[in-house]
Amino acid sequence: MTIEPQRAPERVRKTAAPAAAAPVLHIRTVKAADLPAVVALDATVTGLHKAAYWQRVYRRYGVNGQGQRHFLVAERDGRVCGFVIGEVRDWEFGAPPCGWLFAMDVMPSARQSGVGGRLLAELAQRFRREGVRVLRTMTASDNSLIQSFFRSQGMRAGHLLPLELDLGSEGEGQPGAARKARR
Amino acid sequence: MKLQKNTVLALYSVLEFAARPDEHIPAGEIAEKYGESVHHLAKVLSELVRARIVASVRGVGGGYRFIGNARRLTLLNVIVLFEDLAQELPEPPPQAGATHEALVRVLGEIDRIALATLGSVTIATLLKDIGRAGGAAGKAAG
Numbered sequence: 625m626t627i628e629p630q631r632a633p634e635r636v637r638k639t640a641a642p643a644a645a646a647p648v649l650h651i652r653t654v655k656a657a658d659l660p661a662v663v664a665l666d667a668t669v670t671g672l673h674k675a676a677y678w679q680r681v682y683r684r685y686g687v688n689g690q691g692q693r694h695f696l697v698a699e700r701d702g703r704v705c706g707f708v709i710g711e712v713r714d715w716e717f718g719a720p721p722c723g724w725l726f727a728m729d730v731m732p733s734a735r736q737s738g739v740g741g742r743l744l745a746e747l748a749q750r751f752r753r754e755g756v757r758v759l760r761t762m763t764a765s766d767n768s769l770i771q772s773f774f775r776s777q778g779m780r781a782g783h784l785l786p787l788e789l790d791l792g793s794e795g796e797g798q799p800g801a802a803r804k805a806r807r
Numbered sequence: 808m809k810l811q812k813n814t815v816l817a818l819y820s821v822l823e824f825a826a827r828p829d830e831h832i833p834a835g836e837i838a839e840k841y842g843e844s845v846h847h848l849a850k851v852l853s854e855l856v857r858a859r860i861v862a863s864v865r866g867v868g869g870g871y872r873f874i875g876n877a878r879r880l881t882l883l884n885v886i887v888l889f890e891d892l893a894q895e896l897p898e899p900p901p902q903a904g905a906t907h908e909a910l911v912r913v914l915g916e917i918d919r920i921a922l923a924t925l926g927s928v929t930i931a932t933l934l935k936d937i938g939r940a941g942g943a944a945g946k947a948a949g
Contacts, residue, residue, distance in 0.1 A: 766923065
């Protein structure tokens, strides 16, 4: 998941000549025709080409989405330059219904131009329409770039704390055995 | 995590300078606002100058000016200039073995969360927060 931090400063946008104005950015629901661009964008950022995975995501959040599931793309000059995926989940982790953002990417060449902020704002707006008042996500603790982006958008540490258990491989026995075995 | 006085003073200073990046701000102005001596503040600022976060300009109209990138500079970047974050527990008693290791793991978790948080909050984000808080306080007062 990769993000762009903030919009260009106001004064820069104001002084730009009309003819050189930045192309209009559209945020809209994903279409089947967007999938190759989404797969390519993800491959550019992660280095992994996961076409089958994205087909499954599209079926779940694109075709069957738009109720509580959202798969949005950012389009500029007719090209997809970013996407965000999220959904409303009810009463998981003991929490009232809230919106979860679980994937977001912006094409490296399109970063620093407000794409990430617009995607997040549109997803938040759709969540609000569904009646939820909290948007959550998770990031790798060492990914300060992405955390900086979310924080620049007003996100803060929430009351959920992620925990994990090293299960080891099959045959290693009880949880925690992996750690003992490595000593 | 408890920060030393110099660290907190450095953070205040960086935020003051970054909020007015086009101005040369005299050290005396910051010292007065935060109730510190100019002499003490000067030591903190010299560290910020060495780290190329601020630049000093001597003479009439001189002072300090923010030269960092507020959208990339994090609280952690400033804090590590003044704090040794690699603190360790005191040497354990000989029999403490596994108990000591378990304790170190828990404290390590806390440190990782603290470092991740400090490393993700930029000066620009904090200035935006200050603006929001100021706006909210203003509305509440009005």
